[in-house]
Structures are given as structure tokens and as C-alpha cells.
Amino acid sequence: MINPGQILQKRYQAIQLLGDSGFGQTWEVDDGGTRKIMKILQVPKAIDEQKMEAVIFLFEQEANVLKELHDVGLPKVEPEGYFIESTEDMGPLHCLVMEKIEGINLCDWLKQNHHNQPIEEEQAIAWLTQLVEIITKLHQYQCIHRDIKPTNIILRSTAQNQNNTILQEIVSENLSQSSQVQPKNREVTKAENLSPISLIQKNVAHQGNNTEKLGAIEGDKSQVENQKNHTADQQQSQKQEWGQLALIDFGATRQVTETYLKQVEGKDVTGIISQGYTSPEQYEGKVTRQSDVFAIGRTLVYLLTAENPTNLPTEPQTGRLIWRDHATQISQELADLIDEMIENLPQCRPQTTEDILERLAACQQQVEIETETETELKPTQNQQPTPVTENQSYSRPLQLKLLNFKGKSQTSTPEPNKWLGKISLLTLGVIAVFIAFLPEAPTTCPLKFDDKLSCGEEILIPGSATTDKEEGVKAFADGNYLQAFTLLEAARKKQINDPETLIYLNNAKLAANNTEAYTIAVAVPMTGESRALNYSLEILRGVAQAQEAINQSERRIGGKGLIVIIADDVNSSGQAVRRANALAATGQILAVVGHLSSQITMKVTPIYEDNKLVLISPTANSSKLSNRNNFFFRMIPSDATMAQAMASYLITQSEDEQLKVALFHIPNDVYSESLRNQFSLSFTAGRGKIVKDLDEKFDLSRTAFNASAAIDRADKQEATAIVLLPDIFNLSKGIEVIKANWQLNLPIIAGDSLYSDYALKFGADEAERNLVVATPWHSLNSPNLDFPQQAKELWGGAVSWRTAFAYDSVQALITALESLPERKELNRIALQQALASEDFSSYGATGEITFLPNGDRQESRISFTQVVKSSCSPLSLNKANTRAVCDALKIAGDARKVWHKFDA
Numbered sequence: 033m034i035n036p037g038q039i040l041q042k043r044y045q046a047i048q049l050l051g052d053s054g055f056g057q058t059w060e061v062d063d064g065g066t067r068k069i070m071k072i073l074q075v076p077k078a079i080d081e082q083k084m085e086a087v088i089f090l091f092e093q094e095a096n097v098l099k100e101l102h103d104v105g106l107p108k109v110e111p112e113g114y115f116i117e118s119t120e121d122m123g124p125l126h127c128l129v130m131e132k133i134e135g136i137n138l139c140d141w142l143k144q145n146h147h148n149q150p151i152e153e154e155q156a157i158a159w160l161t162q163l164v165e166i167i168t169k170l171h172q173y174q175c176i177h178r179d180i181k182p183t184n185i186i187l188r189s190t191a192q193n194q195n196n197t198i199l200q201e202i203v204s205e206n207l208s209q210s211s212q213v214q215p216k217n218r219e220v221t222k223a224e225n226l227s228p229i230s231l232i233q234k235n236v237a238h239q240g241n242n243t244e245k246l247g248a249i250e251g252d253k254s255q256v257e258n259q260k261n262h263t264a265d266q267q268q269s270q271k272q273e274w275g276q277l278a279l280i281d282f283g284a285t286r287q288v289t290e291t292y293l294k295q296v297e298g299k300d301v302t303g304i305i306s307q308g309y310t311s312p313e314q315y316e317g318k319v320t321r322q323s324d325v326f327a328i329g330r331t332l333v334y335l336l337t338a339e340n341p342t343n344l345p346t347e348p349q350t351g352r353l354i355w356r357d358h359a360t361q362i363s364q365e366l367a368d369l370i371d372e373m374i375e376n377l378p379q380c381r382p383q384t385t386e387d388i389l390e391r392l393a394a395c396q397q398q399v400e401i402e403t404e405t406e407t408e409l410k411p412t413q414n415q416q417p418t419p420v421t422e423n424q425s426y427s428r429p430l431q432l433k434l435l436n437f438k439g440k441s442q443t444s445t446p447e448p449n450k451w452l453g454k455i456s457l458l459t460l461g462v463i464a465v466f467i468a469f470l471p472e473a474p475t476t477c478p479l480k481f482d483d484k485l486s487c488g489e490e491i492l493i494p495g496s497a498t499t500d501k502e503e504g505v506k507a508f509a510d511g512n513y514l515q516a517f518t519l520l521e522a523a524r525k526k527q528i529n530d531p532e533t534l535i536y537l538n539n540a541k542l543a544a545n546n547t548e549a550y551t552i553a554v555a556v557p558m559t560g561e562s563r564a565l566n567y568s569l570e571i572l573r574g575v576a577q578a579q580e581a582i583n584q585s586e587r588r589i590g591g592k593g594l595i596v597i598i599a600d601d602v603n604s605s606g607q608a609v610r611r612a613n614a615l616a617a618t619g620q621i622l623a624v625v626g627h628l629s630s631q632i633t634m635k636v637t638p639i640y641e642d643n644k645l646v647l648i649s650p651t652a653n654s655s656k657l658s659n660r661n662n663f664f665f666r667m668i669p670s671d672a673t674m675a676q677a678m679a680s681y682l683i684t685q686s687e688d689e690q691l692k693v694a695l696f697h698i699p700n701d702v703y704s705e706s707l708r709n710q711f712s713l714s715f716t717a718g719r720g721k722i723v724k725d726l727d728e729k730f731d732l733s734r735t736a737f738n739a740s741a742a743i744d745r746a747d748k749q750e751a752t753a754i755v756l757l758p759d760i761f762n763l764s765k766g767i768e769v770i771k772a773n774w775q776l777n778l779p780i781i782a783g784d785s786l787y788s789d790y791a792l793k794f795g796a797d798e799a800e801r802n803l804v805v806a807t808p809w810h811s812l813n814s815p816n817l818d819f820p821q822q823a824k825e826l827w828g829g830a831v832s833w834r835t836a837f838a839y840d841s842v843q844a845l846i847t848a849l850e851s852l853p854e855r856k857e858l859n860r861i862a863l864q865q866a867l868a869s870e871d872f873s874s875y876g877a878t879g880e881i882t883f884l885p886n887g888d889r890q891e892s893r894i895s896f897t898q899v900v901k902s903s904c905s906p907l908s909l910n911k912a913n914t915r916a917v918c919d920a921l922k923i924a925g926d927a928r929k930v931w932h933k934f935d936a
Contacts, residue, residue: 105166139182180327308341322378329373488536513544531572549593555626557603574838616643630654650837669892675710677894694746739768767795809833815879840876847874
């Protein structure tokens with residue numbers, strides 16, 4: 033590709049070739065006396081254009097992420113570090129210049145520095161924590177490393193670690209001096225974590241809050257700050273002891289080689305797979321965030337056993353790695369976590385890095401306790417162990433559980449006092465009376481950082497932190513609501529389709545004007561799977577639109593406004609349960625809109641029921657939820673209605689005498705399986721039959737799923753149509769089925785999960801031929817003609833059914849609140865009774881809203897949609913003003929194709 037001594041961009045001189053994968057090279061280059069690493073990507077012309085674009089996207093993504101993150105665990109890339117070098121003979125070369133990380137990779141370190149001996153548990157926890165924190169930041173930018181292994185993990189040299197430590201000490205010293213003359217800033221929030229700020233800025237951002245608050249708040253913040261400082265000190269201490277790790281060599285160039293070998297030469301790719309560390313799904317060309325989790329888990333197995341995972345035995349039946357007997361130095365809790373990380377199926381691994389970090393923190397705490405216990409029990413030379421007598425007891429500090437003015441339960445732990453055990457019941461009674469007569473808290477949002485709950489104090493949408501939004505959130509957290517309103521208003525003008533900004537803007541305005549308000553929450557996944565995030569944004573737009581409408585109206589809700597708290601449930605059962613408990617414990621929250629999936633909703637409904645908190649779902653349509661609790665309502669029709677409409681459509685549209693469908697689904701997903709069962713009942717009750725799937729060819733969740741083989745099976749069994757029911761995590765496999773059906777060209781009908789920008793982006797051309805998607809609402813078929821137009825004006829484009837049903841969920845709550853008589857304190861039970869009343873009726877985007885006795889929506893209408901060319905198609909872009917409008921309408925994903933309603 034290039035030669036030693038060659039100069040690129042009149043700046044980078046090639047010194048020596050470090051690696052060559054055929055279509056990618058790694059060079060050491062000189063940049064004005066500083067040695068750096070340059071990666072070069074050349075994509076062969078023989079590769080399919082679409083796949084070539086995907087590979088280039090991965091390489092550009094690596095460059096963009098490294099430019100923004102500036103994390104010590106990743107090589108740094110300067111703004112001009114990515115460029116394309118034009119050559120006459122080889123075509124364009126994509127080049128990425130990055131920091132050369134001095135140090136030793138973990139494979140060499142274990143052999144040379146650790147004499148090929150396993151590491152201990154404390155070091156394993158420290159390094160595993162570092163690696164998980166690094167991929168957490170990568171995944172927030174929708175970036176997957178793809179090739180984590182010991183040789184791609186560098187233990188930075190001592191000099192580099194010392195430089196980082198010195199810099200942090202200088203920053204801390206400067207901050208300490210400035211804090212004597214300047215007020216404290218707030219605790220750091222995710223807004224800072226999501227923005228490309230420098231190390232110094234990050235340290236400045238961690239310095240605490242200046243706003244004068246009540247004593248309870250200061251105590252709470254002090255406690256949180258102390259805990260964070262303790263954690264930060266602990267992590268810094270661990271890094272000084274065990275060193276700082278850094279990830280290198282993302283897998284984009286390897287992806288080119290794999291693609292070329294499979295597509296052009298028809299060869300097996302096993303030789304270029306990182307044996308022992310590559311996840312099973314990657315062998316089949318599939319990659320998820322859990323693929324990185326698998327690779328890190330296997331790396332820890334190597335470090336804890338000093339054995340390459342390929343040399344360790346596996347269980348014959350399950351294929352699981354047998355490694356624990358080589359790592360007897362670690363606890364069962366850590367071993368269990370690693371075993372989960374290296375499960376063969378990605379859905380069986382931890383679904384969020386937050387879960388992993390929480391469990392690692394617990395493991396570390398246990399190690400510290402055991403170490404302290406050993407130290408305490410070990411007598412000094414002049415000291416004998418004290419025997420424990422029968423009457424000996426241990427006094428513990430008294431803990432008073434107080435509810436601060438923001439509505440969150442906080443635990444106050446005073447310093448141990450020798451007189452504490454002598455406090456009389458009378459004294460405690462006096463304290464209780466005093467607390468009871470404290471002034472009533474103002475009705476504002478519950479501010480607490482890093483709890484995945486926010487009404488304006490932290491940014492939850494990954495990658496959405498513009499300067500105005502970030503500063504607005506900081507002002508909100510500091511209690512400067514008027515300033516927050518001004519900044520968030522400016523942010524909204526720049527990002528018109530960001531619903532989080534509009535929600536925070538409304539909350540700030542209510543707080544700035546000291547307006548009385550009711551409080552609700554919306555619980556959706558904000559981190560984790562990117563497709564789930566897109567659906568969440570659709571739901572948030574509906575909630576924000578309803579909030580904006582009622583707060584801008586003269587009447588409001590009996591003169592009161594509406595505050596919305598956003599909760600990130602990560603689309604994880606464990607995290608969703610935690611969020612549900614937190615919301616239920618926040619007294620001023622009267623109702624919750626959410627959660628996204630039926631699977632998660634089923635997990636959390638008992639919590640809301642026990643706490644008498646209304647949960648109203650815009651999207652969970654499983655018929656299993658119809659056996660409802662009293663406090664669960666849903667806006668979307670149940671899947672029984674959807675299934676009946678889909679079956680009826682196939683029967684009435686088919687000209688074949690013998691109707692026979694191949695049904696693709698996810699057996700263990702509540703949504704997919706429930707819809708499958710309901711469809712089967714309705715379809716077979718007519719004249720239809722369902723192709724038998726004895727060897728699970730139609731199981732979309734299988735790691736070894738092969739769309740082409742499944743379509744061949746459907747053809748051999750004389751299927752006349754395909755029914756496609758993927759969940760949000762397997763939309764890509766649904767698209768594979770649509771593409772594999774290109775030759776056979778069977779009619780395909782799909783459930784509402786496929787109604788997404790993702791399908792338009794990756795499968796629009798094939799879907800345009802034969803795909804029909806059933807949806808519970810479409811803007812062209814809206815009973816409320818005003819809503820689609822209002823939504824278009826507010827968000828800059830058309831909205832989906834998820835937005836419409838989220839809007840109606842809030843609208844139903846508003847109607848219920850308005851129907852209740854004025855009272856000083858409206859409680860949750862009164863709200864539930866209003867919604868459950870036989871006389872209850874509201875009107876929203878989808879028309880009239882009433883509920884059946886079991887909480888299901890009484891009204892239902894199903895629309896059928898197809899992919900069609902839009903006015904933004906290249907064929908229609910013949911006017912400058914049309915192109916400008918289409919460029920602005922990015923909210924709908926791929927502007928070339930849109931979902932269009934038709935009459936069945």
C-alpha cells in the first residue's frame with residue numbers, strides 16, 4: 033500500500049510496517065518528532081458495494097469515536113487524524129492516525145512479567161472493571177470493538193500512568209484552591225460523560241454543587257459526593273497499583289478480510305477469527321454488544337488460568353468452557369459473573385455493562401471486607417486476641433430513614449458516638465415530632481445524579497449533548513431554572529426532534545415560574561440496544577407533545593402544570609425492576625407511562641400494583657397482560673386484535689385455495705410468542721394451515737439462523753405466504769428473511785415491531801416488493817386529523833404509532849386528573865379510580881379512549897402499511913426547495929422510502 037519513508041498529507045512519514053492483513057496495514061509513523069500509529073484500510077473492488085459501505089462506515093465510526101472520547105483507555109485521535117489518501121493504482125486509502133500507546137500487551141505481560149502465573153482476584157476485578165468501563169463508553173456511541181483479546185489490550189507504561197496521575201493531581205490542586213473563593217459546582221452527570229470533553233474538564237465537572245439548598249439536600253449531596261470520591265479514589269488507587277489498560281486495534285480491517293474471503297473466494301474465515309476469544313455469533317457474521325462482553329470474559333479466563341481458552345475443555349452437551357478448577361483463587365461470585373459473560377448465546381449474557389459493573393463493585397466490596405477482617409483478626413506481636421464473652425455485643429450507629437424535600441428516601445448515617453446507645457425513647461419521640469413539623473417540601477423534581485432518573489438534571493439520551501443542552505442541564509441541576517429554560521430553548525431550536533430537551537424545557541419553565549404541577553414519569557430504555565433507543569425516542573415524543581400541549585394551554589389541569597420524569601429501564605428486567613421500585617418510592621409521581629416491551633412490562637406490573645401506582649402502556653400488547661392488575665392500563669390494542677386482523681388480511685387477499693404460511697418468530701419472547709399463538713388460533717380457525725417447523729428453521733433467535741435455508745424449507749413445504757414476528761433485538765434477522773425471499777417472492781405480513789426506520793434503512797428495496805406490516809395507527813388514517821399535523825410542526829416530520837399511543841397515554845391521565853374534584857392532595861388511588869370508572873372517556877391522537885374492565889383499550893383499528901417511494905425520493909428531488917425540506921426531515925430515517933397506509 034505504502035512504502036517506508038513515504039510521507040502522507042505532507043505530515044506523516046512511514047517508519048516501519050507493524051502488521052498486514054491483506055486489506056489493512058498498521059504502520060508506525062513520525063509526526064513532527066512524535067511516533068504514532070497509522071492504520072490504513074483498502075477495500076477491494078470485488079466486494080459488494082453495500083458491504084463495502086458498511087465496512088468503511090465501521091472504520092469511520094472508529095475514527096469518530098476516538099476523536100470524541102479522549103479516554104485514557106483508548107488511543108487518542110486528533111481532529112485531523114482521519115483522512116483519505118488518493119492513489120492511482122490502488123484507489124482510495126482510508127487512513128487513521130492515533131496515539132502510540134507505550135506499554136505491553138496482556139499476553140506478553142503474563143508470560144514475561146508474571147512468569148505465566150494466574151493473576152489474583154483483586155487484580156482481576158480491577159482490570160475487568162476497567163475493560164467494562166471502556167466498552168461502556170464505546171457502546172454509548174453505538175461502536176462495537178469486535179476484536180478484544182489479550183494482545184489487543186495494552187498495559188500502559190509506568191511513565192504514561194504517572195503522567196496521567198500528575199495531571200489529575202494538578203487539576204485537583206487547582207480546583208481545591210479555587211473552591212476556597214468560588215462556589216462548588218454540581219456533581220458530574222451523564223451529560224459530561226456523553227460529550228467529548230477533555231480530562232481537565234471532566235475533573236472540573238466532578239467538583240460538586242454550588243446552589244444553596246436546604247440542609248437535608250447538602251447532607252444528601254455531601255454523602256453522594258463522599259461516596260463518589262471514595263469510589264474515584266479507590267479506582268485511582270487500583271490503577272496506580274495494577275496499572276491502566278487501553279484497548280487497541282478495532283476489528284474493522286478484519287471485517288474486510290472476512291467479507292472478501294466469504295464473498296469473493298468462498299473460503300472459510302476460521303483462520304482469521306481470534307480463536308478462543310471471538311464469540312460464537314461472530315463466526316456467523318453477526319455481532320452485538322454482547323460480543324464484546326464475551327471477548328472480555330474469555331480474556332479474564334486467560335488471565336485467571338494462564339491458559340488460552342482453546343486449550344481448556346468444554347462440556348460435551350452445552351459447549352460451556354470448563355475453567356474454574358484452574359482458577360480456585362477467586363470467589364464464586366466473580367466466577368459466576370465470568371461464566372455468564374461467556375455464555376454461548378448473546379441473550380444469556382449480561383445485557384448491560386451497568387449490571388456487570390454493579391456486580392464487580394459487590395465483589396470488590398467483599399474482597400475489602402475479607403481483607404479488613406483478616407487484618408483485624410491477626411494479632412500484633414504485643415497483642416493477644418480478645419476472647420468474645422457470652423454477654424459481649426456490638427453497637428451499631430443509629431440510622432434514621434428520612435424523606436428529603438425532593439421525595440427520595442435517603443439514609444443518614446451519623447458518626448459513631450459513645451453516647452448513642454443511651455438516647456432515650458423520649459428523645460427519639462421529640463426528634464420524630466420535630467421532623468413531622470418541618471415545612472412541607474415544594475413540588476419540584478426529585479434530583480439525584482446517576483440513578484437513571486431525570487427531570488432535567490442529567491442527559492439520558494446517548495450522544496445528544498449539544499453545548500446548549502449540556503449547559504441547560506447543568507443550570508437545571510444547580511436550581512437556576514430560568515437560565516436552564518433559556519439554554520434548553522436554544523438547544524431545541526438546534527435539535528427540533530429531541531424529545532428529552534422539550535420535556536426538560538417544560539419542567540424548567542414550571543420550576544422557574546414556581547407553578548404548581550402534577551408529576552408523572554415515562555419509563556423506556558435509553559441505553560443498550562440502539563433500535564430500542566429509537567423506539568424510546570418515538571414514545572418520548574408522544575409524551576413530550578402531550579406535556580407541551582397541556583402546559584401551553586390556558587386551562588392546564590385545573591390550573592396546574594405537568595412535570596415529566598424520564599426513567600431509563602435499559603430494556604433489562606433487573607434494571608427495570610430497580611427503576612420501578614425507585615419510581616414507586618417517589619411519592620409525588622402519580623402515574624408511569626411505559627415500559628417499551630411486553631416482556632419488561634410483565635416483570636414490573638406487580639411492583640406498581642403493590643405500590644398503588646398507575647402504569648399505562650402505549651406499546652406492550654401481549655394478551656398475557658390482559659389478566660391484569662387493577663393499576664395497569666394499556667393504550668395499544670392487545671395482540672389478539674392484531675393477530676385476527678393479520679389472519680383476516682391473508683385469508684381475504686389470497687387467491688390460493690390452500691393457504692399455508694411459514695411463521696417466523698422468537699419462542700422465548702413474550703411479544704413474539706403471544707402474537708404467534710393468537711395468530712395461529714385466528715388463522716387456523718379460517719382455512720389456513722401453518723408449516724411445521726420441526727428443526728426450528730423459523731426460529732429467529734437461533735444463533736445459527738440461516739434465512740436462505742429457512743426460505744428453502746418454506747418453499748419445499750409449499751408455503752404460500754410468510755408471517756414475520758421478530759422482536760426488537762432480531763429485526764436484522766427479519767430483514768434477512770425479506771431479502772432471502774427475493775427470488776421466491778412470497779407475500780410477507782409482519783407484526784408492528786417491523787414498522788421502524790431500521791427496516792427502511794436496511795431492507796427498503798426488498799420490502800417494497802412484497803412486505804405488508806400491520807400497525808395499530810397510521811398518520812394517514814388518524815381519527816384525529818389535527819394530531820399528525822401538530823406532530824409534524826413540532827418534530828419536523830411524520831411520527832409513528834408509538835408516538836401517537838404515548839401521546840394518548842398522557843392524554844388519558846390528563847383527562848382523569850381533570851375529572852377529579854379539587855383537593856389539596858390528589859393521590860394515586862383516586863387517579864386509578866377515575867381511569868377505571870365506567871364513565872371514563874378521553875380523546876387523543878387515535879380517537880376516543882375508553883377502557884374495558886380488564887384495563888385493555890376498548891377501541892381498536894388496524895392499518896396495513898407498505899414501503900413506498902416518498903416525495904424525498906431521488907426521482908422527486910428536482911427542485912432546490914424540495915431537496916432542502918427533505919434534508920431537514922431526517923426524523924424518518926432513510927428519506928428515500930417511507931411507510932404508507934393502504935386500504936386492505
